[in-house]
Amino acid sequence: SQTIHQWPATLVQPVGSPLSLECTVEGTSNPNLYWYRQAAGRGLQLLFYSVGIGQISSEVPQNLSASRPQDRQFILSSKKLLLSDSGFYLCAWSVDRGRFYEQYFGPGTRLTVT
Amino acid sequence: AQSVTQPDIHITVSEGASLELRCNYSYGATPYLFWYVQSPGQGLQLLLKYFSGDTLVQGIKGFEAEFKRSQSSFNLRKPSVHWSDAAEYFCAVVLSASKIIFGSGTRLSIRP
Secondary structure, eight states: OOEEEEEOSEEEEOTTOOEEEEEEEESOSSOEEEEEEEOTTSOEEEEEEEEETTEEEESSOSSEEEEEEETTEEEEEESSOOGGGOEEEEEEEEOOSTTOOOOEEOOOEEEEEO | OOEEEOOOSEEEEETTSOEEEOOEEEOSSOOEEEEEEEOTTSOEEEEEEEOSSOSEEEOGGGOEEEEEGGGTEEEEEESSOOGGGOEEEEEEEEEETTEEEEOOOEEEEEEO
């Protein structure tokens, strides 16, 4: 069966510090991978989307970036964090079944920028 | 423009009572619709999905949802809620591999 891991689970970082969040998927190959941010009391905002190694689409301009160095690894980064980057970051994966792109989510990373 | 609306931000029901969470969508073609549940501090878990066919779909944990094209709705129901159902529920419409629109969520509280 497929599993998705995210780490760290929680992170407290000062403003201006760098960020690296990691997501890995097991049990499937060539998945579509996604990074979402969920602000407190709000819905999900899609940040990045990847269909393959090195292929990243950005949905929202910001100081975050994403990379996919391996088929089942997706990394979210920042060179300098802002206060507004605080939130709950979720990684998700899906596989193509025609249009049936049901997404499966990881446990999330709670980021607090101080 | 495509959108998903969950008009109820917060709902409280008594344990054992029935539940209906509303979801309305705006999309020109036949939508692919999902309901997800999120427990506090956790990721989202897929409850059920509608692609085509029978408009009443069954999901996990005793939930069901009915697709009504005439009303552009996909409401989630459960005949009898349990305290463990307290969570946030998200309706979503899938447009493509890179485009899934989530509603803003409904927080469900259970009264003992």
